[in-house]
Amino acid sequence: MTTYDRIYAVVRQIPPGTVATYGQVAALAGLPGRARLVGYALFRVTLPSTDIPWHRVINAKGEVSHSPQRRGTDHIQAQLLADEGIEREANGRINLRRYGWTPPGEKTGPSEESATECIPFWKPSL
DNA sequence: AAGGTGACCCTAT
C-alpha cells in the first residue's frame, strides 16, 4: 500500500454528481496539507481508468486544473463532469457548496449520518 | 540511487 494508493482509495469514494478538492482528498487520506501530492498522484493515473473517478477532483477555486502537461485530459475532465450533470456558474467555476462532496462522517449541520459503505459504480466511459 | 518531475493551497500585497 503506497501513499498514492491511499489517495486513490479516497478518490474512489467520491459519488457521481459530486466533486472534491485536492486538499479535501489529501486530508481524508490522512495527508493534511499535502494537496499537491494528490495532484501528483492523479497525474499518474493511466487513462482510461476503469475504477478511479479522477475527474471528480478539482481545485479549491472550483475550477478544473489546466496544464499543457495533461495533454487534453483536462478538457475530458470538464466534459465528464458536465455529463454527470454538474453545471458551471456564470463565472465558469463549479459551486462547491452545491456539488462539493460531503463524505460520510462529516458534521454538516443538525442532521445525522449513517456510515453507509459508499462504493459508487464507475462507468468506463473512456 | 539520485535527481527530474508534476492535476495544489493559503496568505499577503
Added chain:
DNA sequence: CATAGGGCCACCT
C-alpha cells in the same frame, strides 16, 4: 483581480 512566496513529496527513470 493578479502576482508572489512559502509549505507540500513520492514516483519513476
